[in-house]
Amino acid sequence: MIEVTNLTKEFENLEAIKGLTLNVNKGSIYGLLGSNGAGKTTLLKTLAGIYQEDGGKVTIDGKRVFENEELKQRVVYISDALYFFSSYTIEDMAKFYRGIYIRWNENRFRQLQKVFNLDFNKKIHKLSKGMQRQVAIWLSLSMMPDVLILDEPLDGLDSVMRQKVKNLLIQEVADREVTIIISSHNLRELEDLCDHVGILHEGTLVLEKDLDELKQDIHKIQVVFKEQPSKDRLEKMNLLYQESRGSVQLYIVKGNKAKVMEQFKEFQPIIVDVLPLTLEEIFIYEMGDIGYAIENIVFE
Numbered sequence: 001m002i003e004v005t006n007l008t009k010e011f012e013n014l015e016a017i018k019g020l021t022l023n024v025n026k027g028s029i030y031g032l033l034g035s036n037g038a039g040k041t042t043l044l045k046t047l048a049g050i051y052q053e054d055g056g057k058v059t060i061d062g063k064r065v066f067e068n069e070e071l072k073q074r075v076v077y078i079s080d081a082l083y084f085f086s087s088y089t090i091e092d093m094a095k096f097y098r099g100i101y102i103r104w105n106e107n108r109f110r111q112l113q114k115v116f117n118l119d120f121n122k123k124i125h126k127l128s129k130g131m132q133r134q135v136a137i138w139l140s141l142s143m144m145p146d147v148l149i150l151d152e153p154l155d156g157l158d159s160v161m162r163q164k165v166k167n168l169l170i171q172e173v174a175d176r177e178v179t180i181i182i183s184s185h186n187l188r189e190l191e192d193l194c195d196h197v198g199i200l201h202e203g204t205l206v207l208e209k210d211l212d213e214l215k216q217d218i219h220k221i222q223v224v225f226k227e228q229p230s231k232d233r234l235e236k237m238n239l240l241y242q243e244s245r246g247s248v249q250l251y252i253v254k255g256n257k258a259k260v261m262e263q264f265k266e267f268q269p270i271i272v273d274v275l276p277l278t279l280e281e282i283f284i285y286e287m288g289d290i291g292y293a294i295e296n297i298v299f300e
């Protein structure tokens with residue numbers, strides 16, 4: 001369990017993280033979204049114990065991460081800016097980590113070669129950027145971490161490899177209850193991977209949601225009325241948005257689905273349908289509800 005309590009982190013005069021509180025449960029995949037400069041890397045580096053907190057506290061399983069060598073054996077961080085020793089091959093790098101990480105699993109490392117299909121003896125510096133990212137993920141998974149902190153790990157991977165990596169991460173959670181926190185600029189990228197999503201903006205968490213709950217709680221209703229109900233009656237519902245398309249009315253409504261449908265049926269409509277909502281739409285309407293324009297933050 002990752003616990004961040006009232007965290008602040010400053011660089012000279014800049015407050016990169018401003019009193020942020022966040023919890024990630026064991027076996028959960030938490031997506032951290034935000035635009036450039038939102039503070040994602042700063043937060044992840046503090047979680048990984050690379051930066052020291054200026055205020056507040058970051059703990060994993062109740063233990064402070066900073067300067068905790070024992071805990072760092074179980075917490076693996078992949079930076080958005082990768083670093084490998086020059087002239088090292090994949091095999092050399094594995095040997096290096098084998099000496100550092102006591103949980104290193106050689107079998108796992110050999111098995112994963114089949115997924116990534118890269119030559120053990122290739123010099124990492126001679127690989128493409130996307131391939132280097134694959135190597136970083138491959139090595140990290142061989143360290144058998146309990147917590148994986150991933151800074152934009154899918155960046156630069158082709159779509160087949162992106163899906164493979166997502167599957168591997170989901171498998172880690174299913175098999176070993178690994179806890180994963182993963183940053184991205186793009187909600188669509190994380191939609192099928194994460195169970196929780198937090199949106200970071202200017203160093204604060206502006207929205208945090210359980211994705212399953214979110215999808216159950218908000219509905220897009222398309223309806224044709226015999227007679228348009230009065231504004232008063234409609235406003236009794238928790239409407240986030242409404243739009244008129246000729247005789248068809250479109251409503252985004254929050255609440256229990258059966259109850260929402262019951263309310264619409266009371267108006268004896270000619271047609272009433274529930275349409276699927278994408279996560280992107282849900283976020284836009286939800287954020288609209290709290291007076292914040294999200295489009296520019298997490299959709300590209």
Ligand SMILES: Nc1ncnc2c1ncn2[C@@H]1O[C@H](COP(=O)(O)OP(=O)(O)OP(=O)(O)O)[C@@H](O)[C@H]1O
Binds near residue numbers: 036037040042
């Ligand atoms: N080492 C540093 N020294 C000074 N300022 C820094 C440092 N690292 C980050 N910052 C500043 O802190 C703020 C947050 O940066 P951070 O890298 O955490 O954002 P980010 O959300 O990861 O952005 P991106 O999506 O562009 O990677 C920015 O204003 C950045 O300029």
